[in-house]
Amino acid sequence: MINNLYDIDFYAWTQQQAKLLRDRQWHELDLPNLIEEIECLGKQQRQELRNRLSILIGHLLKWEYQPQKRIRSWLSTIRVQRMDLNDILQENPSLKSYLEEALHKAYQKGIELAVGETNLPNKTFPVECTYTLEEILSDSFFPGEPYSQE
Numbered sequence: 001m002i003n004n005l006y007d008i009d010f011y012a013w014t015q016q017q018a019k020l021l022r023d024r025q026w027h028e029l030d031l032p033n034l035i036e037e038i039e040c041l042g043k044q045q046r047q048e049l050r051n052r053l054s055i056l057i058g059h060l061l062k063w064e065y066q067p068q069k070r071i072r073s074w075l076s077t078i079r080v081q082r083m084d085l086n087d088i089l090q091e092n093p094s095l096k097s098y099l100e101e102a103l104h105k106a107y108q109k110g111i112e113l114a115v116g117e118t119n120l121p122n123k124t125f126p127v128e129c130t131y132t133l134e135e136i137l138s139d140s141f142f143p144g145e146p147y148s149q150e
Contacts, residue, residue: 057110
């Protein structure tokens with residue numbers, strides 16, 4: 001029945017597993033699926049970090065390579081992505097060791113975002129990320145010409 005519930009009503013399964021854990025009914029737990037779901041939670045946090053980093057890098061590239069088209073929404077997106085990334089890292093400090101690896105993947109997606117939103121050719125952007133992680137995460141870093149909020 002436990003495995004069947006996992007397949008037909010995931011939410012009900014999660015509630016059941018939580019109750020079994022609270023009640024310390026270890027022998028009733030659906031261990032194979034519980035283990036798989038816990039591993040997936042960790043993967044989701046890594047994916048969320050990469051996604052936020054990709055969006056942030058894409059907007060930093062747009063900011064740097066199309067200064068004449070800068071708009072306030074780009075600034076907002078950069079700020080929000082930085083806040084969200086900092087939240088993720090505060091809530092999951094062990095992900096800091098994953099940042100360098102995530103940067104490479106996120107940069108490639110960031111280029112795709114920038115190409116898609118600017119119509120600039122792919123070759124416009126450096127093959128490797130020229131921003132450091134410290135710069136990317138810094139509230140005061142904006143590449144290229146200064147932004148005027150007139």
